[in-house]
Amino acid sequence: MAMKALDIYKLLPKTNCKRCGYPTCLAFAMKLAAGKAEVEACPDLDPGTKALLGGATRPPVRLVGVGVGERSVAAGEEFVLFRHEKAFSHPPGIMVQVSDTWPEERVRSIVETVRETVVHRVGMDLVLTGVAVRNESRSPGRFAEAVALAGGGSTLPLVLIAGDLAAHEAALAVAGHYRPLVHAATEENREDLARLAKRYGCPLAVRAASPAGLAALTAECAAAGVVDLMLDPAPRSLQDYIAMATGIRKAAIGRTEPALGYPIYFDTTPFRETDAALAAGILKYAGVIVVPPLPPATVAAGLTLRQNIYTDPQKPIQVTPGLYPVNEPGRDAPVLLTVNFSLTYFTLLGYLEASRIPCYLLIVDTEGLSVLTAVAGGKLTETLVADSLRNFGVGETVDHRLLVIPGYAAPLSGKIEDATGWKVMVGPRDAAELAGYLEKEWRA
Amino acid sequence: MTDSSEPGPAVREVRLGATRAEGGTREVSYVIGGDRGLPFTGNRPDRLLVALEVCDDPQFSPPVVRDYVGDLANNPDEWARAAERTYGADIIRLNFTSTKQRGFDAFSEIAPTMERVLAATARPLIVEGSSEPELDSEVFRRCGEAGEGERLLLGTAEADRYRSVAAAALAYDHAVIAQSPIDINLAKQLNILLRETGIPGDRIVIDPYTGALGYGFEYSYSVMERIRLAALAGDADLAMPVISAPADTLTVREVREATPAEQDAIAVAWEFYTAYASFVAGASIVCVRHPLTVKRLHEALEV
Ligand code: B12
Ligand code: SF4
Numbered sequence: 001m002a003m004k005a006l007d008i009y010k011l012l013p014k015t016n017c018k019r020c021g022y023p024t025c026l027a028f029a030m031k032l033a034a035g036k037a038e039v040e041a042c043p044d045l046d047p048g049t050k051a052l053l054g055g056a057t058r059p060p061v062r063l064v065g066v067g068v069g070e071r072s073v074a075a076g077e078e079f080v081l082f083r084h085e086k087a088f089s090h091p092p093g094i095m096v097q098v099s100d101t102w103p104e105e106r107v108r109s110i111v112e113t114v115r116e117t118v119v120h121r122v123g124m125d126l127v128l129t130g131v132a133v134r135n136e137s138r139s140p141g142r143f144a145e146a147v148a149l150a151g152g153g154s155t156l157p158l159v160l161i162a163g164d165l166a167a168h169e170a171a172l173a174v175a176g177h178y179r180p181l182v183h184a185a186t187e188e189n190r191e192d193l194a195r196l197a198k199r200y201g202c203p204l205a206v207r208a209a210s211p212a213g214l215a216a217l218t219a220e221c222a223a224a225g226v227v228d229l230m231l232d233p234a235p236r237s238l239q240d241y242i243a244m245a246t247g248i249r250k251a252a253i254g255r256t257e258p259a260l261g262y263p264i265y266f267d268t269t270p271f272r273e274t275d276a277a278l279a280a281g282i283l284k285y286a287g288v289i290v291v292p293p294l295p296p297a298t299v300a301a302g303l304t305l306r307q308n309i310y311t312d313p314q315k316p317i318q319v320t321p322g323l324y325p326v327n328e329p330g331r332d333a334p335v336l337l338t339v340n341f342s343l344t345y346f347t348l349l350g351y352l353e354a355s356r357i358p359c360y361l362l363i364v365d366t367e368g369l370s371v372l373t374a375v376a377g378g379k380l381t382e383t384l385v386a387d388s389l390r391n392f393g394v395g396e397t398v399d400h401r402l403l404v405i406p407g408y409a410a411p412l413s414g415k416i417e418d419a420t421g422w423k424v425m426v427g428p429r430d431a432a433e434l435a436g437y438l439e440k441e442w443r444a
Numbered sequence: 445m446t447d448s449s450e451p452g453p454a455v456r457e458v459r460l461g462a463t464r465a466e467g468g469t470r471e472v473s474y475v476i477g478g479d480r481g482l483p484f485t486g487n488r489p490d491r492l493l494v495a496l497e498v499c500d501d502p503q504f505s506p507p508v509v510r511d512y513v514g515d516l517a518n519n520p521d522e523w524a525r526a527a528e529r530t531y532g533a534d535i536i537r538l539n540f541t542s543t544k545q546r547g548f549d550a551f552s553e554i555a556p557t558m559e560r561v562l563a564a565t566a567r568p569l570i571v572e573g574s575s576e577p578e579l580d581s582e583v584f585r586r587c588g589e590a591g592e593g594e595r596l597l598l599g600t601a602e603a604d605r606y607r608s609v610a611a612a613a614l615a616y617d618h619a620v621i622a623q624s625p626i627d628i629n630l631a632k633q634l635n636i637l638l639r640e641t642g643i644p645g646d647r648i649v650i651d652p653y654t655g656a657l658g659y660g661f662e663y664s665y666s667v668m669e670r671i672r673l674a675a676l677a678g679d680a681d682l683a684m685p686v687i688s689a690p691a692d693t694l695t696v697r698e699v700r701e702a703t704p705a706e707q708d709a710i711a712v713a714w715e716f717y718t719a720y721a722s723f724v725a726g727a728s729i730v731c732v733r734h735p736l737t738v739k740r741l742h743e744a745l746e747v
Contacts, residue, residue: 082673084666121658238747242484242724275713276720276744283665283724297706297713300698301657305717308662343659347697370660376625432700 003056005033011053013044032057035079060253062262064203064228066093066130066181066288067157073129075230075263075287081249087312090263092286093129094278094302095159096293097269100137100146107149110293114156119303122317122342126303132183132290133171135162140170147171153178159205159290161267165192176200181288183207183265184232190217194224203228205265205288209236211248215259222259230265230287238271238280245285263287275302282306316368317342323392329358331399332444336427336434337385338406339366339374348431355435360398364388372408382412382419389420400444455479455675455728456646456683458619460493460535460597461568468594471566474535476649476728477685483672483726492723494741495570495731496533497691498523500557504541506694508702508711509733520557521564528565531735532742535597536561537570537689540587543579551582558590570597570621570687570731573609580608588612597621597649597687597729603634610641621687623651626663628670632681645680649687649729656692657718664688668725688722689731690715712736720744 009029020041022028031037032053039045039053063077073093080086096114098107111131119126131150135143143162150158158180160171168182177200184207185193197204204226206217214231221229231248235241245264251257266286268277274291275298281289282305294302311317321340326349338348340363352359364384366374374380389395389403403422405413407429417424428437455477462468476491499505502517509517516523520538527533538561542548561569571591574583585608588598599621601609606622613620620643624630631650638648650671654664668686675683693699693715702710715737719730723745732738 082666082669083662084670238744239484246482246485271747273740273744273747275716275740276747279717279720280724283721295709297709300710301713301717304658304698305661305721308658309665311662313662313666350697432697 003033003053005030008032008053008057011045011049012042015044017044019043035059035077055258056255060255060261061249062227062229063090064230064263064287066159066179066203067153068178069155071127071130071155072157072179073288078249078263078285079253081246081253083309084313087314088310090287091306091310092282093157093288094306095130095132095157095288095290096128097132097134097161097290098146098150098293099134100139100142102146104149107146111150111156113293115151117299119300121304121307122346123319124307126307128294128299128303129288130157130159132159132161135160135164135167135171138164140164140167143167144170144174147174147180153180157181159183159288161290163189165189165196168193168196172196172200172202176202179203181205181230181265185217185221187213187217190220191224194221194226197221198225203230205230205232207232207234209234211244211251211257211260214248215257218262219259229262231260231262232265232267235266238273238277241266241277242280242284249285266290268292274298278302279305282309318368319345319363321363321365321388321392323394323397324361324363325358326352326361327356327358329360331397333358333360333398334402334404334438334442334444335360335362335394335398336404337362337364337409339364339369339371339380341366341368341370341374344370348434351431351434355438357435357438359438360394362388362392362394362403371406375409375411380409380412382415385412385416386419389422398444402444404438404442454683455672455685458646458649458685460570460595460619462593462595466595469562469566470568470594473568473595479672479675479726479728481676483724491728492745493534493729494532494719494738495535495537495729496527496531496735496738497537497539497731497733498527498561499539499541500553501540501542501545504539504544506699506711506733508694508699508707509735512708512735521560524561525564527735527738528567531738533567533738535568535570535729536565537572537731539572540574540583543574543576543583548576548579551586554583554586555590558587562591562594568597569594570599570729572599573612577605580605581611584608584612585615588616588618591618592616595619599623600651601634601638603630603637606634606637607641610638610643613647614642619647619649621649621651622684623653626653626655626660626667628652628667628674628682631667631671632674632679635681635684639681645684648684650682650684651687651689654688654690654718654722656690656696657714657721658698659692659696661690661718661721664690665721665725668722668727672726685728686726687729687731688719688725688727690718690722691731691733693718694733708734708736712740716740716744 012025061076061078153175183205233244252261266281267290461470461473596618
């Protein structure tokens with residue numbers, strides 16, 4: 001089981017010598033308990049204590065990276081079973097599969113799509129992660145060629161899927177320096193594959209149909225010197241996947257089976273229902289998900305689900321409160337009141353930029369709550385609006401005293417007028433109607 | 445490795461619909477709930493239902509749905525028949541959207557609409573009655589009475605307006621949807637209030653409110669997970685099955701701005717991801733609005 005800060009503290013030297021980089025041994029203990037520090041940082045621990053603490057304080061799911069550079073992906077370093085307990089850390093990498101039996105053009109265009117696809121949401125660029133190359137040709141040479149076609153791993157992270165050792169050897173000769181994920185070590189080939197992964201310093205997926213089988217494989221691979229491992233539970237159905245992944249994650253975070261403390265690898269391609277499988281992988285603990293080429297409608301929804309599930313449940317994504325000029329406003333441009341929830345800001349901004357109407361956005365601090373939620377929860381108040389108008393110097397920036405408020409804030413309009421001395425115009429509820437509204441109603 | 449082997453408290457069972465033997469006229473009735481573990485981890489499959497929405501006034505249905513169903517939208521009974529026979533819904537969600545009209549007073553239309561829809565489909569019904577507090581008592585009474593014996597799932601009870609729904613459910617023996625705004629404590633409080641009116645726990649289904657994918661869904665997802673965890677931990681006031689209605693999903697920007705050629709695919713994708721994720725979080729019933737989403741969900745639940 002994970003250790004509490006005080007229990008860890010009891011095992012530390014208690015000299016507060018600060019060499020670990022923390023002011024006191026207790027501060028260090030707290031960091032260790034949170035999985036945020038390495039035992040190695042304290043030079044005064046004997047090896048026995050180090051081993052004990054190391055086992056109990058390293059992240060229960062090991063952080064494993066695939067690929068190099070900007071587009072590389074990291075999986076693991078998770079501490080909980082449910083996102084309301086603590087934000088999930090590393091969104092799963094989505095790897096689009098190509099086969100070495102497919103025509104060159106097809107592979108090229110899929111790789112291109114993976115590289116170029118971007119979904120813009122809430123100020124973030126959501127992207128597909130990489131490419132999974134599958135050896136179906138039975139030819140090591142063709143496998144290596146397909147891997148090269150996929151960029152060899154230099155731009156996009158790769159998964160190399162092959163049952164045959166010679167195929168992996170050929171592919172790693174091309175891509176080995178770019179940390180591709182090698183799939184998969186099984187009961188039969190584990191020694192050879194572990195040796196190969198070790199030689200190139202690549203992460204390795206192990207595949208077995210039971211948690212016990214997976215644990216046995218990771219223990220052996222780790223002993224052979226490969227510690228960047230992933231678990232492929234070879235699910236027979238989606239329900240089986242969810243049940244297995246849940247069991248693995250539970251064993252890992254409860255530290256009942258440290259040999260299961262690795263990210264999960266999930267191949268959705270055996271299942272006809274790709275969307276369901278992708279969703280299941282995102283929702284239930286996958287670190288790397290292999291998918292067939294996805295239609296655009298699916299990509300946007302799938303990436304949005306991944307973004308939703310991996311946002312911090314305690315802290316909505318926020319923008320800094322302030323007065324934001326949009327479309328180069330002048331001194332007679334409208335001032336639009338809104339909240340500092342990122343989603344609200346970017347939704348609004350999207351419509352305003354498309355309409356090209358010059359204006360100022362007055363973003364007030366509702367602690368990241370949306371308009372309607374902030375009104376319902378009493379976070380958007382006339383005092384907040386008055387303070388924000390003053391603090392952000394709105395009166396000095398424009399020549400009028402008119403404030404457009406969101407339709408959902410209508411109940412506050414009188415109070416805002418009284419508290420600020422500004423005249424309030426109640427805008428539409430839906431931002432899509434804002435441009436039409438301003439064209440009709442706005443005169444400074 | 446699964447939870448089903450561990451004995452423990454279960455989510456309560458709730459029966460929806462009534463066959464002839466049960467005093468109604470439905471060809472099937474369902475028992476939802478009864479789960480003893482985390483969703484999808486048991487040996488026995490959870491009983492999951494897909495509901496398709498039918499509106500009595502189609503102007504409150506999203507444009508993409510109106511475009512897809514065409515003339516059906518003008519006849520709730522035809523629409524309900526298609527929902528069952530053509531689109532494969534397990535249960536029909538009849539939404540009296542006409543009550544959203546300003547100055548609504550067509551109370552006398554409610555019973556005939558109920559009767560026509562009940563006759564058009566052999567599946568159980570979810571009935572969303574009024575959405576205006578002033579109309580509640582009249583609307584729910586008429587819905588409840590017209591469905592007497594059919595064990596409807598009547599909605600929606602909220603903390604500040606639950607008495608009329610509860611009264612109709614008690615008088616005509618229906619189950620109730622209890623909706624609270626994405627907050628487990630409020631969900632629990634409402635269940636306690638409903639119980640105090642006399643509604644037994646096995647006639648309550650929790651609706652924790654489902655935000656649209658990309659627009660607050662993550663909060664709803666976590667509340668559904670927490671409700672299941674509370675039920676498994678033995679909290680009797682939260683041990684009810686969950687219904688999820690991601691109704692806003694088809695009006696999000698991404699769907700509204702889709703080109704005509706893509707709009708169905710995009711609508712279904714957004715609705716599908718939300719609905720399937722709700723099942724994974726623990727919902728027993730998911731209500732969708734685009735007919736094509738129904739089949740996709742059934743297929744997904746089979747693999
Ligand atoms: C996610 C969510 C939450 C999250 C918070 C997420 C967040 N960061 O805000 C959580 C779970 C924390 C939450 C809590 C609560 N919530 Co809440 N929540 C929602 C939900 C599902 C989505 C909100 C959202 O993200 N909307 C998207 C953003 C972009 O919308 P928006 O900010 O309003 O912006 C739009 C418009 O206002 C407009 N706009 C924005 N700025 C401007 C500016 C101008 C000038 C103009 C013209 C227009 C404009 O454009 C945008 C796009 O159209 C809504 C349901 C819904 N459909 O809205 C309920 C909802 C808002 N919540 C509700 C309630 C009651 C609450 C609580 C009070 C419940 C409670 N626990 O007591 C709390 C209050 C919070 C608090 N701590 O005090 C109710 C409000 C009921 C009402 N009509 O008053 C709703 C409607 C749900 C419901 N039907 O019951 N909630
Ligand atoms: S280095 Fe070790 S002994 Fe020194 S303060 Fe840190 S934990 Fe304490």
